Amino acid sequence: MKPIPTPREYTHSGESRPLTGLREIRMNIPETGETVKLGLAMLRDALPVTPDGAVLTLVSSDDAWFAARNAAEQGYILTHDGGTLTLAARQPMGFFYGLMTLLQLAEDMPETFVIRDRPEIRWRGVMNTLWAESGIMSYDFGDGLPAMEKRLSVLLNTCARYKLNLVYADAFGFRHERFPGYDAFMKRFTDLAKIRGVRVMAGGYGMGYGQSGHGQNVFMGKVFRNRDPYPDGELYDCIGTYDPPNPDIRGRSYGTCLSDNALTDDKIDEMRQYLLATGVNTLDLHNMDSDEIHEPLWLARCERCRKRYPNDSLYAEDGCAGAFAAFYDRLLTGLRESVPDVLICPVSPGYAYAVRSTDRTFEKCRRFWGAVMRYMKCRDGVIPLFRELFHNHDDNRLRYDMLDESIPSGFGSVFFSGGDGFYSDKYFVPSAVVTKTMERAELIVCANGSALQRPTQLMNAEYLWNPDGSAFYNADIPDNYTDFMAFYNAILATTHRPEGLYGELLETACRRLWGDTDGAVLAEVYRIHGARYECPVFTVCSVELYTRRTRVTFPIRWDDPSAEEHLPQMRARYAETVTLNTAARSRLFGVTAPDAEFLREGLAVVSELCQLMVRYIDAYRMAAEWFTAGVPLEGGFRESVRAIVDDAEAYRKRLAESGRTAVDPLGGAIARRDELFDLIAYNAGLILQSVETNMRIPENRRPDVTRQWW
Ligand SMILES: [Zn+2]
Incomplete structure (x- = not known):
């Protein structure tokens, strides 16, 4: 696999094979410090000492190349020539980053190579x-x-x-x-x-x-x-x-x-x-x-x-x-x-x-x-x-x-x-x-x-x-400007999906993060998208679901009739999320990487939320049509709305019993879980109240808690 990030200059020749061990690490530099020690420890963890292994020598360098931007502080020159590795740098971070590159290359190392590397952004x-x-x-x-x-x-x-x-x-x-x-x-x-x-x-x-x-x-x-x-x-x-x-x-x-x-x-x-x-x-x-x-x-x-x-x-x-x-x-x-x-x-x-x-x-x-x-x-x-x-x-x-x-x-x-x-x-x-x-x-x-x-x-x-x-x-x-913004917005919206980014780079990133087997599955999960480039959603608090932390308390309040115009678009989004989350969850089945459990759970919670939102939106539309156009309510309407209230409250209770409690005062990755299920139950309850009292905007409402910046 290619190293991430790609080195600035990298020339190599000969066959590549894994570096299975090191014979010796020679420290021809005055003092090391904790950062270089950590880098060496990480290298030794990955590569055993073997009598036929390579020799790595760390040297200080006065190569003119270190005058390039950020090179003296973080740059390094790493060379390999038939079992002899040399890492040259000026500062501890340069040595450390050189060691990190060697760690990645060790999986598949060319017979000879020269890397001159430095960051563009400090x-x-x-x-x-x-x-x-x-x-x-x-x-x-x-x-x-x-x-x-x-x-x-x-x-x-x-x-x-x-x-x-x-x-x-x-x-x-x-x-x-x-x-x-x-x-x-x-x-x-x-x-x-x-x-x-x-x-x-x-x-x-x-x-x-x-x-x-x-x-x-x-x-x-x-x-x-x-x-x-x-x-x-x-x-x-x-x-x-x-x-x-x-x-x-x-x-x-x-x-x-x-x-x-x-x-x-x-x-x-x-x-x-x-x-x-x-x-x-x-x-x-x-x-x-x-x-x-x-x-x-x-x-x-x-x-x-x-x-x-x-x-x-x-x-x-x-x-x-x-x-x-x-x-x-x-x-x-x-x-x-x-x-x-x-x-x-x-x-x-x-x-x-x-x-x-x-x-x-x-x-x-x-x-x-x-x-x-x-x-x-x-x-x-x-x-x-x-x-x-x-x-x-x-x-x-x-x-x-x-x-x-x-x-x-x-x-x-x-x-x-x-x-x-x-x-x-x-x-x-x-x-x-x-x-x-x-x-x-x-x-x-x-x-x-x-x-x-x-x-x-x-x-x-x-x-x-x-x-x-x-x-x-x-x-x-x-x-x-014009063409750039079109390109950039398409990258942001994920509608432009170059193979280089969504293929090899995403695949390599996931394999490095989670290993070959789980990494391949997670790459697929991160590629899943809907017909309008929606993505699976892992958190209840999300811009994708109109439930972002700022400005919006509940995206479609029953007591705010102006929400009506957004119902079709939002219903489509929630329904799509259920589909995408289900697909992502089934792919993640069997993945043992430590992140996978929470990702699966997040997908399940959001699916539940979105299913309830779809039911709530359907009830909203029927009740709204009854109020505005006198369209009669279907038999069983009240029971079905009651069921939304009950199901939302039951799920909220299940979430509370799951024992997850954030230490972050803002709620961490489980932010707004309790709040959103509560808001569905509450707003569905308002619909019932409206229908029973024949008042489009019910009395005795909770005060709105819309978050204002000032
Ligand atoms: Zn003043």
Whole structure:
């Protein structure tokens, strides 16, 4: 099997055969450290000491090739010549990655080869979280902290083997000990990550706190407010979220003042406590939720900010950019005292979108962040993050290339890449294939690659390391905005399924993750799709089922007649899911891989949910027609609706008795299970009530709990 990720330069000749053992490992390097020791231990586990085995020599190298991008830090040169293996590198991570490549090659190693390898993207990340960067721990299957922790350690080994070095672990907010045992668990996790060269990222706000409007236990941190004097004085307004065309500036008192050092220091204190307690060393720092930056945001600043930063310009040092630069300098300086390797990744205002941001808006974002980074004193610890951006709409220039001109200190991407819990919940999304449009980024964290998307992790590993030299598949990526978006959207929607991605690469990824037999079956499961490219669904909380975590409580409420128009489309989706889930489940029968049990169970629970949804929608339509057109109800209607209530409640009881309880306050991978079955029972009950009282909207309804951002 070919290695993942594909090495940057790989020439080989002669026959390939398995490397069955090593005779000796010679360490011609001064000192090793834990990372290299771990790599050697992993190699020794796989390859016994045999008298006729190969000799591996580790050497420091001054080869000029190490001047290439990221080569000195993470690159290596690995050569094999008739039983003599040489691994040359400059830094521990280079040696480690060379050893990881050798581990993969050992299965089938050419007689002679030369590999020169380095990553194009310095920090290459996947997300644990199901709800994009907002939270829900995907490895929490509701079977307890030790089991989740074990799965997360498998994730870290996957990262090590396939050269991913960033895990977005948790969100949103910096409250430590957010459940009993959290700090200690995170500390163990980050310790394992550190040895593997993996940064652990957590997300929260630097100001704004919009998500705190979602209610209890969604935002995991303190909501800071502007107060004069801080912390007990009167609330006051300063800058806030400005999201045109909405003319309002929102959240203006939510910790947004950039001139109050006492407020900033209090935020630093919460972050510091979190970092020290958990060992997390990378912060995804949302500052408000403004994807664009425009003058009204800055013109809304308070009197004190006006005095300190009198310039109304977004880009001036004594204006908006200077104020943000000073804020990040203070954050970084404050945190570095306790956590020397801390990396801050600010997101917004002005992270920009591929589609929504016009060229003019993007230019403002680029100019603003260019100015912020220019004014900063400690810019080496800050990497501003943008969304996936691709081409300018009019002149088709690649926006990441443009950012590279404006922000030479480095920038990154939170790549909402499909399967992200916001736009889609497809389980296999090879969208990282477009990384070459973003190759000037220093950091890319894909908003996918969760516990249920492990093959996607390896797609990300392949293309974030080597964006355009894959041995499996290289997309012919259109060089203009319109054609590119058509290509990209087809990849996201999984309607475009190149054989290179869905065939050999998916197959290889699954075999590496689960072994030959189970891997082949899981590759089939991740390929299953419906007539309109629906996928099997493993979690009750899912964009695919209109049951995403954000904004929607129940997709088709009986007391909201506007839902009616969506019924046919939703019924079709639920019915299709039952078919696809049944097919996927039957394929998984007999698969012994540790993930398979939960995947099977997830498919069964979602099937049950979707069957009930189909019955509920049918009842909804009949009752609605009775109310609107006087179409008589069939005999037995009430009994059939009663049965929906009873079946939903009975299944809910069964789920409760199954004993799965998430430690994640947001519910982990079993999020919304109880809630959705309850909502079906409740809404079916409302239909009965309406029919019995002859009132389309029944009285005595529960208050709606629609989640609002603010
Ligand atoms: Zn202010």
